[in-house]
């Protein structure tokens with residue numbers, strides 16, 4: 037079974053000197069290849085630690101390039117880490133619900149203060 041990496045792992049295990057990139061959910065260690073890349077190492081430094089699928093496909097790399105890539109495979113992207121934004125948005129809606137209930141509590145408290153004020157008013161005007 038191949039090793040699983042989250043996008044966080046890929047980023048943490050990379051510097052501007054070398055490390056990992058993701059292409060189509062597969063993780064590659066390109067450290068030794070960077071100086072040999074026909075397209076130069078600058079472009080690879082830019083995508084180190086990230087998902088480079090878009091850039092890789094835009095260039096329209098040859099079959100040789102894809103073969104060379106296969107030799108650098110170290111693992112696969114953890115698919116559960118890719119759905120993280122969804123669970124974050126769920127947390128977001130929970131806090132909206134919390135805000136609404138907090139607003140409800142404030143409204144009820146204000147109502148109570150208002151009612152008490154109404155009840156006390158006759159006394160305070162009477163003592164003047």
Ligand code: HEM
Pocket residue numbers: 064066069073074075076079080083088091092095096097098099100101102104105
């Ligand atoms: C580690 C993965 C990669 C491998 C093995 C690889 C391999 C190659 C090879 C063999 C070539 C020569 C042309 C060809 O055979 O297609 C090439 C050219 C090039 N590559 Fe990559 N490449 C990789 C990643 C990338 C990435 C991620 C980018 C951009 C974000 C990129 C951009 C380029 C560019 C701009 C050229 C020059 C094309 C030209 O001069 O016409 N490469 N690459």
